[in-house]
Structure formats: C-alpha cells, structure tokens
Amino acid sequence: MRFGILGETRAWRDDGTELSLGGPARRALLALLLVRPGEVVSADRLADEIDPAGALSAHSLQSQVSRLRAALGPEAAIERAGAGYRIVVPHDDVDACRFERLAGDGRAALRDGDAGRAVALLREALRLWRGPALADLAESETAQAAAVRLEEQRLGALEDRIEGELRLGEHRAAVPELRELVGRHPLRERPAALLMRALFADGGQAAALAVYEETRRHLADELGADPSAELVALHHELLTADPSPSPAAPPAQLTAFVGRAEDVTEVTGLLRVARLVTLAGPGGVGKTRLAVEVAGLVTDDVCFVELAPLRDAAGLTQALLGALGLRENGLQMAAGGQAPLDRLIAALSDRVLLLVLDNCEHLVDQVAALAARLLAACPRLRVLATSREPLGIIGENLRQVRPLDADAAVQLFTDRAAAVRRGFAADPALVRRICAALDDLPLAIELAAARLRTLDVDDLAGRLDDRLGVAARGSRTADERHRTLRAVVAWSWDLLPESEQEAARRFTVFAGGATAASALRVCGADGETLESLADKSLLEVAGGRYRMLETIRAYGAERLDAAGELETVRRAHARHLLELLRAADPHLRRAEQLEWMPVLTAEHGDLLAALTWAVEAREVEIGLELLAAASTYLWIRGAAAAVAPQAIALLEVIGEEPPAGLGEEYVACVLLAASGAAGRPVWRRHRERAGQALAAAWPGARPGRYPAVLLLWVMRNVGEGDLLDAYTLVSSQRDCPDPWVRATAMYVLGWGNLGESDTAQAESFFGAALDGFRALGERWGSALALDSLAALAATRGDRGTAVALTDEAFTLTERLGALEDGADLLVNRGDHLAGGDVAAARADYGRAAALARRAGSSASLAAALRGLGDIALLEGDLAEAERLYGEAAEKLDPHWVRSIGNRVRALAGLGRVAEARGDHAGARKRYREAAESAAVMGGPLPDVLRMMGLPESVVEAVSTR
Template identity: 75%
Template sequence: MRFSILGETLARRDDGTVVPLGGPARRALLTLLLVSPGEVVSADRLADEIASGGSVSAHALQAQVSRLRAALGAAAIERAGTGYRAVVDPDDVDACRFERLAQEGRTALSDGDAGRAVALLHEALGLWRGTALADIAGSQTAQAAAARLEECRLGALEDRIEGELRLGKSRAAVPELRELVGRHPLRERLAGLLMRALFAEGGQAEALVVFEETRQRLADELGADPSVELVALHRELLSVDPSPSPAAPPAPLTSFVGRAGEVGEIADLLRVARLVTLTGPGGVGKTRLSVEVAGVAADDVCFVEIAPVRDGTDLPQVLLSALGLRENGLQLGGGGQTSTERLITALSDRVLLLVLDNCEHVIEQVAALAARLLAACPRLRVLATSREPLAVIGENLWQVRPLDDAAAAQLFADRADAVRRGSAADPERVRRICTALDNLPLAIELAAARLRTMDIDDLAGRLDDRLGLVTARSNRTADERHRTLRSVVAWSWELLSESEQRAARRFTVFAAGATAAAARQVCESDGETLESLIDKSLLEVADGRFRMLETIRAYGAEQLEAAGEDRTVRRAHARLVLELARTADPHLRRDEQLEWLGVLAAEHGNLLAAARWAVRAAEWETLLELLASASTYLWIRGLPTSVAPQAVALLDAIGDVPPAALGEDYVACVLLAAAGTGGLVVWRRHRTRAEQALTAAWPDARPGRYPAVLLLWMMRNATEDDPQRAFALVASRRDCPEPWVRAAAQYVSGFALLGEGDTAGAERAFGTAVEGFRSVGDRWGSALALDALAGLAGASGDRTRAITLTNEALALTMRLGALEDSADLLTNRGDQIVGDDAVAAGADYAQAAALARRAGSSTYLAAALRGLGDIALLDQDPAEAERLYTEALERIDPHWVKSVGNRVRTLAGLARVAEIRGDRTTALARYQEAADSATAVLGDATRDALRMLGLPETVIDAVSLR
C-alpha cells in the first residue's frame, strides 16, 4: 500500500485504488503517524492534535484507530507502549520518498552528475501535490514538519534548476527563477541562480541588477549584507569580459594533409618566440597552416585577414575591428588617441596570439605596427604569413615549402574524390600532375576541381599543353613557383565560359564577400553561374556569403581592369553599398536595430572598399552620400575613425560648399572627419559652414534624412564657446512628426534646462526622451537618456534610483556591444554608491578600468582612474590619489561633452590633495579650473548642475561659482 501526505492524505492499494479513510479526524490521525513512519507517537499527542477543537478522549482515539485498522489492515498500525506507530516502509510514504530522492539528487549534483541529479529531482518534485500535511495544518507537529518539507522542496527546486543550468538549459530557467525570486525575495541562492541564468543568456547587466536589488532588500528588511557566496558570484560576473570575441580563424572546410609535424613544431616555436613569420609563395598553404597552428598554440586567438587592406594606414583600424573593439563609445568621444594607441592600451596586458594573414602587399606597415605592438605589449605573440619576411628584430622565419610527393598525391586524391566519387587514378599520372604543379596545395586543389567535368587523362594533357611542364621540376625557385601558380589560375580561368569569367572578374570588387543577391546584382549574373564558380573552386560559400580566395581575386581584378570594366563595376558596387546603408539607416533607430547593425557589420569591409574607390575615382557625390548614409551605423558601433581619412579627403576636395541639396550629408561627413586624428583642425575649419548647412537643411520641424546628425551635432558642440546655440538648434525639433527626432530633441532639451538651473524640467525632458526612444525600440538613445536620468537621480541623493537606471542603461550597452560605454556606466555606478559602499564602488571602478584598457579607450580609462583616485583619498593615501588623478587628467579629452564631469571631479580631487598637504594656493587654483570646466558647458554653473556632474557638496561649496 502507498501513502500520500504531500497534500491531502491518501492511501492507495497496490492496484492504485484509493482506500476510503473516513472523516478529517481519521485522516489527521494517519497523517500524524506517517510523518515519521515506524516511530511511536504518544496517545496523548495524537489525542491533542487530531481534533481542531480540542483533545479527544482515550476511548474516542481508540475507536478512530480501530476504524483506521479496518480500512488499512490490522498490521498497518500497532500499539506500542503508550502510543501507536505506522508499520509501513518509509519509501511507501510520498514525503519520505520525496526526501530520499531529493537527497540523492543533491548528492548526484555535488558529485558532478547533473543529468542524474535533474532526473532524480524531477521525480522528487513530481510527488508534491499541494500544501504538505494539509490534514493537520493546525497542529504543532504539522507546523514543524511542514516547514521542514517546504524547505526541502525549495532546496530541491534550487538543486534541479542548478542542474539544468549546468546542462545548458538557462533560457527555460529564467522565467521560473524570476517567479521564485518574486515569491522568496530574501532567498539568496535563488537570486544567485537567476544571476547565473541571466548571464548565460547574455544578460550580464540584468544579472548585476538582480544582485543590487537583492542587496538592497537584505539591507532594508534584515539589516544584513549579502552572503559571501553571493558577493563572490557578483565579483565573478564583474570579472567576466563582456566584450565581443576577437575574430576567430576561419573554420576549415576540407581535410588537412601533409603538415601535421610542422603544426607541432611551429606551435613549440611560438612558446619561446614572440614573432614567427610563415614565408613562401602564393598558394603554398601558409594561411591553412597558420589556422591549424592557431588551433593548438593558444586559447585566445585573433585572426586578421590583411589581404583586403589596400592602404597600410588602415591597419590599426582593421586590427581594432578584428579584436571586436569599437573605435569609441556611445558618448562619441575619441579621447584624442590614435588607433595604434588604442590597440596598445587594449593589448598591453592581454595574453593573445595575433595572426596576421597575407601581409606582403603592405609589408612595411605591417612590420612597423607589429614591432610597436610587440614592444609595448609583453604578453602578445604574433604569427604572420607573407611571401617575404617582415624584417623585424626578433622575427623567427619558417619557410613553408610545397608538399612532399606523398602528401601532394593524397591531397589531390582527397579533393578529386570530393568532386567526383570513385575517381581513383593511376598513381603515376597523379604524381605527374602534382609534380607539374610543383606540389603547391592551391594549384593542386584547383586542378582536382576540374575532374568534375573532365577525365584525368584530359586534365594531365591540358596541363602539359598549357604550362609546357615536364615531370621533374624540383629545382624551381619561389618566384618560379609563383609563376606556376599564376599559370594554373590562368588556366583554370580560361576553362571558364564567357559568362563565368564575367561573373568572376566582377565579383573581385567585393572586399568582404557578398550575399547571393548582391553578387547577382553587381556581377549581372544568375545563381546557376555563381554555383558553377563554386563547383570549380573559384568561389567559396560559408554562412550564406560568397567569398573568393585572395590569389584568385588578385588575378580576377587584373582581368576586370583589362576588360575595361573596373570603373563601371566598382561604381555599381559602391551604389549597392550606398543603397544598403540607406535602407538600413531608419531601422537603426527602431526595434530591429540589432538585426540591421549585424547586416551592416557584415558589409563593413565593402563599405570601406567603396569609400576608398570613391576617393581614387574622385566620385565625390557618391562618397558624400555613402558616408552620410552609413554615419548612424558608424557612430553606434563606434567606428567613425575607420572612414575619417576618406571624409577628410572629401572635404578637401569639395571645399566649404557642399553639392546642392546635400547639406545634411556634408554635416554628417564633417562630424566623421572630426573623429579622426587631427580632427580638431578639421572641425575648426568646417564648423561654421556645417552649422549653416544644418540650419538650411532643417529649416522647420520636419525630420531630415539623417536624424541622428542633430544629436551628434549637439554632442560635438557641447564644449564650444556657445553650446546653448547647439542645444537650441536641436531642442527646437520637439514638435517634429518623427518620434525618434522628438525623443532626441527632448534629450538635448534636458541639458539646456539643466544649464538654466531647471532640474525638474531636465528630469521631465530626459524621462520623455527615454519613453520616446523606447517607443521606437532604439537602445542607443535609451541608454543615453537613462544615463542622464541616473545622473540627476544621483545628484538629488536618490542613489537607489540612480543605480537602477544605470543598470538599465548598462544592459542596453552590452547588447549593443558597447564595451567602452559599459566601462563608462560602471564608473557612473561607482560614483553613485561610493558614499555608501566604497568597496563595491572600488570594484566598479576597477572593472571599468579593465574594460577600458581592453577596449583601448583612454577617455573611459581616465574616468575609471579618477574613481580609483577618489577611493585612494578615502583610504587616506593622498600620494596614490594624486598619481591616479594626474594620469586621469592627462587622458581626459577636454573637447568631449561626457568628459566634463570627470574633468571637474579630477581637478577637484587634485584640489583636495593640495588641501591635505596644506597648499591652499594650489587648491584654490584647481577649484577654479574645475568651475571653469563646468561653466564652459553649463553656462552659469548652478549647484544642481554641478551636482549632476558628480561633485560632492563639499567640493561645490569650495568651487567659485559664476
């Protein structure tokens, strides 16, 4: 017989039929006996607890026992001394079985067997049917036992969810955990599990919000701090780098033949040498060998394809992009750093293997950059592939030679079998073909691909005819091997039909590959022709994009020029990229923002190629429209400096008078040009004309073609002599019919109101901006406005709200891949909590500094260093504080709106250090500098405005207000 007490008390026979137990007194009696089966329960206790209205008599108790025996069988309950006990196997009672299974599940979990643990815990929790011991809910025994069982149930739930998280089932766990945390807000393990589940789904910021909310509840309701375990989890989440992953080596599509020994030897060499260059002719297999080496030589690898780079000055930006780093943050500050300096900051303490593939066409620039990075970043290693050495001190050369005869034959056989099953051939004939091709892997693969449409005898004959080769060619030099490869490419090319040749040479304009639709449009080809090029190894396809091997692409580009089609096809390519950017632009301010950012990111190489061609071809109007259409994408992703050189060239070419009806495009390009090295000079030269063009382009409340330009204009102008003019220009769009523009105008109005001392009005404006940006699904604008609201909340003393708002903004910046902005928000949060929890604030500042260094962002690093300086002052270490403040001040960009608050606080910090040392003169001078910095943006710097910038009251009192 089986018994259930997890809910209404039931007894079932072995066939599953329910045994009639009678009234509530009899069910209560059985429940009390089954709480601990086999243990004696005194008659007095049974008499007291089976009736809710008071004790029953001994006679009545005996009568209830007799009736229960009649229902269950006399042997089920026996008299023992002064009481009774249930004579049943504990495993026949659901509560006992539940506790056993829960314990076994917990043991399996602790032993690392998550699969078994989850199965056991599901079985245990499946026994639960409601409130435990419901039939004796009012008794003292029930209260204690029910509390124990409920605690066991919650523990089993937690164990089951932890097991599922270990099995990778985080998505399904999040809703359940949110509900459980809502019902048990002080249960820290549930909060920790929710944090882990959220982080597993990419919600690091949301996980940090859960910690902060739990910490606050514990403090408010219990006056306690989070447990050591929860604090450790919090630190663990903070220490995890949310940055985008660096570019991984391309996934091999074919088998690796003949070089296994070399892979191990080169990997061993990289353990003692920091620069290894694989040299050899084109097509010898350097790239594939580097991919295999990277797979075994390092855990953290960044693979950079140098072949598409045409201008060596672009190398730093290419590396930043490959590392997954944005050029600057949401807040539009470049910090005055060059891309190379950002790289050094990002890699200074990182253990990384940087693979630079196909360097020969920009060898001098690669050599210079590699030498500088290796000198400044002691934990960096570089593996380069090139047809010639980099000639850098410390370089270790590895000559990649053609395959030996056996490996070459094996490669040919593998590739031939892939295109034509069962294409086994006479080994001597295969050997002759491979020898004719100097055993070069790429040449062998191209030749083997021809077996799809011809026999091996025909292949061998055509090779001999085309190349004039004999069977013994072992003494060729590298240059001769290169010519052999070129001949094979040429031979493969000549075997293409006219339509295939036309499609192949036109495809060479795609520097970053292409979708099928884009390839068909620019190549003026059909899908069948492109598929044929894939079959013949002239194109590759991966992840829905067509790509061309660089050796073939270089040959095809020559054919494009020889056919007189270069300008026409490249113009078509540029117009295609332009139309894509135009199509994407409005979506970047809507809910589909992330999707379209991904689309444009995949085409970034094509955008750069189109922009460079437009400069070479003096296609200035096309370039102007292209850069303007892509500007919102470039700013959100932090990549404006990647096109700054082209924007500068454009401005130099068109002068101060933009083409008719393209004034707004002109302003967008001025902003992009000002983001690059030497941008301040460009800005000073074009600012007045750009303002006139912007005013003319936006004469009334109608939305322009590039609404983000207005917001960017304000951010760039906020530190000029008359920032209120920029505020007014943007804020005047509050009645614009475009929702995003209205939200941006409200955001800008908030700063104008703040400068006038209207804090309440500023808060309303920022709040309206948040609602507006959210209504259209723009995470970028929402993060900006939430950050502004958080600053106001902190200035008014509402730290809880400030932290909540900052965490919301942090969640958005992480989804955007905005590493620098996440560092900025962590610094802001540190500022918000430093007065209550200096330890937590210090952790935020340290994490922000680590992220800023990882991103190579000097400006965000300056903010974090300023925060660490504040902590040093609190720790009564003025020397360390002065060091940190001084370094921060050196890194701060005084022309960037978001730098103002940190500059003011840094100067105030240096003033406090001077006060501690008794140097009143220096202290007053520093305070005056702080006031000057504030008034440069806010006009008459009111106390509320200075609070918004993060100044403590003691500093505000000391600063000379104007």
C-alpha cells in the same frame, strides 16, 4: 446585442447603447444564465444562487425573469424550459464565450508558429476583460467555480500573448508586465521563464539568473519542491551563454589537413619560446592553413585577423580592434577621443593572447611597425604572421613554408579529386606529373583537382602540359611567388566560359565577400553561374556569403580593368551598397537594430572599398550619400573613425562650398571626418558652413533625410561653447512626425536645461526621451537617457535611484557589446556608491579599469583611475591619490566632451591633495584649471560642478578660483 460577465454584468445593443438591467438580483440572474448560454438552469438553483439566504420565492424569481425579459427586449430570448430557464443568444455575443474562442485560436496560432496572428488574437481576447469575472455573483458557488476557470484561462492567455511578443522581439516592453506577473504568482513557473528569456534577450543575463534563484527559493519554501526540468534547463542555458564580444576565431576548415604534421609541430614548439613567428612563402603555398592548424593547438586565447580585405594601411589598426570584438567609439558619440593604436595597446597590455596576422604582404611595412609596437608594449602577447616576405623586425623568428613534398602533394590531389569525383583512381605517376607541373603548391593542386568534376584526369594533364611553358617562361624580373601562381590562376581562369569569366572579374569589386543577392545584382549573373564558380573553387561559400581567394581576386581585378569595366562595376557596387544602407537606416532606430547591425557589419569592408573608390574617382555625390546613409550604423557600432580618412579626403575634393542639394550629406561627412585623430583642423574649417547646411536641411518641424545627424551635431558641439543655435535647431523638432527625432529632441533639450540649471525641467525632458526611445525598442538612445537620469538622481542625493538607472543602462550596453560604455557606467555606479559603500565603489572602479583595458579605452581607464584616486584621498593616502589623479588627468582629452567631467574631477582632486599638504598656491592653480575645463559646458559654474558630482566644499573652492 452583446453581453458582458467579465467584470460587472452588462448588456449593450449593437449600436453600443447600454441597457439598464435594474437591481443586483436581475444582474445576478442574467449572469447565471450567461455562464452557459443555451443551457437550462433550474429555478431552484437560480433562487439559491441569487439569494443564498432563501428569501427569494418562486413567484419572486418569476417576477425577476419577467422584468429582465422586458429590459432586454425581443433580441434576447429567456425561455422557460422544464423546471428552469435558459437564455438563447449566440455564444460570440457573450464576452466570456468570445474570450474563450479567441484565446483558443491565439494559442493554436502560437503553437503553429504564427506569433503575429497569435498576439493579435490574444490582445483582442484580453481586451474583453473589464474586471473580475462574474463580479455580481460574489457569493455564488457556481459562479465562483466558473470565475476560477475563466481567471485561469485569462492568465494562460496573458502568458501566451507575452510569449508571442517575445517571439516577435518585443523583449523590452514585456519586462515590466512580467515582473508584475511574477510578483502576483511567485509559484507559477511559466511567467518566471518568460521573464528570464526577456531579460536575457535584452542583455540582462545576471538579472535573468536572479529571477531563477528567486523562483527556486519560493518553490522550496512554499511547496518543498524543485523547479521543473524545463526551468532547470533554461537556467543551465543562461549560465553557459556568453553575450560578451570575443576575439575572432580562426576560420573553420572543411577539408582534411594533408602533409604538414612536421611543420605544425615545429611552429607550435617555436611559439613556446618566441614571441613573433612569421610563416613566409609564395602565394598558394598554404601559409594560412598552417597558421589555422597551429592556432587550434595553442592553449592561450587566439585572435585571427584577416588583412587581405584591406586596400591600404589606413584601416589596419581598426581591423585589429574589430577582430578583438571592440568598438572604436563609445555610446556617447564624442569625437576626438583616444587614438586607435593607444586603445589597441590598452586592450592587449596585460592579456595572454596569440594574435594571428594573416596575409601581411601588401602592407608589410605598416604591419611590421604595428607588430613591433604591440610586442614592445604588451609583454604577454605573441604574434604569428603569414606573409610572402619577412616582416624584418628585431626578434622575428622566420619559418619558411615550402611546397608539399611529393607524397603529400599526391595525397592532397587524390583526396580533393575523390571529393568531386566518386571512386577517383588514377596512375600515381600521372598524378605526380600533374602536381610537379604545379610546383606542388597546395592552392594550385586544389584548383586543378576541382576541375576533375568536368574533366578527365588525362585531359587535365594535357591542358597542364600546354601551360608549363607559360610558367617556365615568365619574366625573370617578376617575383617568384607571382610567376608560378599567376600561371595556375590564369590557367584556371581560361578554362571558364565567358559568362563565368565576366561574373568572376566583376565579383572582384567586393572587398569583404557578398551575399548571393548582392553578387547577382552587381555582377549581372544568375545563381547557376555563382554556384558553378563555387564548384570550381573560384568562389568560396561560408556563412551565407560568397568570397573569393585573394590571389584569384587580384588576378580577376586585372582582367576587369583590361575589359574596360572597372569604373562601371565599381559604380554599380557603390550604388547597391547605398541602397542597402538606406533600407537599413530606419531600422537602426527601432527595435530591429540588433537584427540589422550584423547585416551591415558584414558589409563593412565593402563600405570602405566603395568610399575609397568614390574619393579616388572624385565621385563626390555618391561618396557623401554613402557616408550619410552609413552614419547611424557607424556611430552605433563605434566605427566612425574607420571612415574618417575617406571623409577627410572627400572634403578635400569638395573644397570650401558644400555641393548643392547635398547639405545634410555634407554635414554627415564633416562629423565623420572630425571623429578621427586628424579631424580637428577639418572640423574647425568646415564647422560654420556645416551648421548653416544643417539648419537649411531641418526647417521647422520637418525632419531631414538622416535623423541621426541632428543628434550627432549637437553632441559634437557640446565642447565648443556656443550651443545656442544647435539647441534652437533641436527645439524646433519637438513636434516632428518622426518619433525617434522627437525622443532625440527631448534628450538634447534636457541638456540645454541643465546648462540653465533647471534640473526639474531637464529630468522631465530626459524622462520623455526615455519613454520615446523605449516605445521604439531603441537601446542606444535609451541608454543615453538612462545615464542622464541617473546623473540627475545622484545630484539630488537619490543614490538608490541613480544606481538602479545605471544598472539598467549597463544592461543595454552589454546587449550592444559596448565594453567601453560598460566601463564608464561602472565608474558612474562607483561614483553613486562612493558616498555610502566605499568597498562597493572600489570594486566597481577596479572592474571598470579591467574592462577599460580589455576595451582599449584610455578615457574609460582614466575615469576609473580618477575614481580610485577619490577613494585614496578619502582614506588619507595623499601620494597614491596624487599618482592616480595625475595619470587620469594626463590621459583625458580636455576637448572631448565625454572626458570633461572626469578631467574636472581629476584636476580638482589634485587641488585637494595640494591643499591637504598646505600647498595653497598649487591648490589654487589646480582649482583654476578645473574651473576652466568645466566652463565649456556653459551655465553657472557651481551648478555644473555639482552635476559633475563634486562635493560642496570642492564646488566652493573651484568656483572661487
């Protein structure tokens, strides 16, 4: 039998049948006995608590006990004990006792770090509550005290459960409950602290700080007290946190800097007066280390770009964007946007920054052209380059980096040798001979010194002597920077046993380094071999990844080709990367997306290398599979344009017909090819076949292999004018078993209803999409749905809701690190505010423009300029409005769905300016252009224009043209 006092007093048999307990007196009697099962409660106290007025006699109490015994039956014994009664039942049969046990176990599990078990126990405990504790004893002092104790335990269990959920990453779902909890208990600090952590974990730093301020004010007003030290410490932590993306810093160095103090002083001084300084010299001479030391002394912001992993110039601009912490595309996934170079210039145009371009020699012509363009367009930018040869452009200040002088070389060798052999001491003349044999090159010296872990210094000197002739007799036609360093690398390589040589040459297929697991899998080596290669400086270990110096990697790649293993190992590398992408893909559409994105970002260079190999080797199947498996990651990260050249090249290999059985992969390839600046002709050529392949891959309600492809397809088709088939395809997925696909279908169908001017149904679909994405903890889709709902709210005049929804979407974009999307949302918020608070709207447009310049987004900057143009027109400044509208219209791509609304508004604004000046012909021309741009969205033109936020008078003017 089970008993309940957490709510109305109730009793159930084990089969779930509820017993009839009788009237209020009998339920109150049972509740009093169940507060402490097994303990005696005096008859006098029972009578007083049941009937405080004193009308319950001893005989009446005995009668109530008898009737209660009859109702409960033999399974629950109510015994007479001295001058009172007690109920004999197992403690776990009473919900209050079971709750206390489960809550205690849950708290212990939380304290032990087992958040999963803690949450399960606490949820089970809290489910036992059906209402206020001891509800049948409202006037009983004893019951009130017990109820207060139980309610306090309930609140503590609730807080423990939420803390456990936060530890498990369930931040988004916890926020509404925590807000309600803080509202009911404004003086309780723990819920406030949990809410602050939940908000910040989901990107809401400002909202978290606002919670602290409100709590502090409540404590001061109500209690005259300050927040606890713990809450103050949390506040300080939030104040000092920076969730925004920042430029890549120079790599941290693990060893002392030897022998370059004069060089550092000279280069630092040169950068004060020169805007381009190139550190030139042979490989291994220490150019990168010198650049790192100089960068550490400048007072400007520094962005360090490693160019060595790039195989060709196709990814050069994208590499700079990535180092600056910028995504290539915005959240809306539209294709055909601003060129990467234009975005890069926009991001750097007004910024004081030192850009360090490291290892330019293999792309020297392209780097020179890019540096010249950036320096001409960005007057506050300075560039420090390292290369084996000058860039050769006007304004370059060349600083030749030469080998170490004799004393510095000996000091470097001695320092590094002492690090691997305790108490190292050697004849300075012998050390000097070793360094001279290595041409005093820092890299060669470090490699040689590392060998002292297993060799004697005399043995080392003897082996070097055997190889002096190799360096001296190198081909006179070979570049000097190759002759000496090749000899050093070859010497170091030859000292490796065959098993380590095999692992090292196979490792060279990793363009961006590798985790230990990846290296072991692809190289066919064991952990001891990798550690030995790291000990001998053939590999470096940093941030949990193994990396190989580029000079050693180039030499090892030659050895891999000579061994006849190149194609086999590259294929194994590509297959391993494909397995990782497939394992990660489902998590990118769930709450774990923030956890998996950094994992895949670290593999980005290897993805590009694997795709390039697939194209060169004409491995169509694995190339398509790589692109499809990476598509969700690429679009969320905003890096689709980075793989566009490989996708286009792969389509050229494929020809006119998609390969059998790879229809969906082919569609992903077409979408990614279309994301680049050169993708539009490819899109036109392959669009029809891709649509057929997608329809075949998504029959009925059965999902395809790559759910993100369906959403990307529809979004890419918005500006094409014939969306019927795409919407029909999505509609078939409303009952798909995949919850992300169902949410996506709701989102897309919402846009379909907008095209039919059914705003009520559209809002219903967007709301369902938001619920679906939120249930999954998926921020990308949630931000899309919130932005759409905000637009609908603004259309019906509910500006407050529109602003609130936009703020929530902005919080998500901050968490995603999407500067471009943040700028667009600020423009949207400015549009929502412009009708009532012009000053606030102007501030949002101005802030959006600054953020867009930082992001390097021409489209977002144009949207902000369009908003400022609206304000200039409102204030009667026709010249300024015309300038802003004209600049915005010029920057906005008429074929990019993301830009259509702002382009229409800019063109309509130019029409309004012309009309205000009495230029009716000019106004008609501009209104006609606006109508033509808006028509691609489908649906009745007036309704489309209203959705774009145009005033009714302008809607009428454009619609009649």
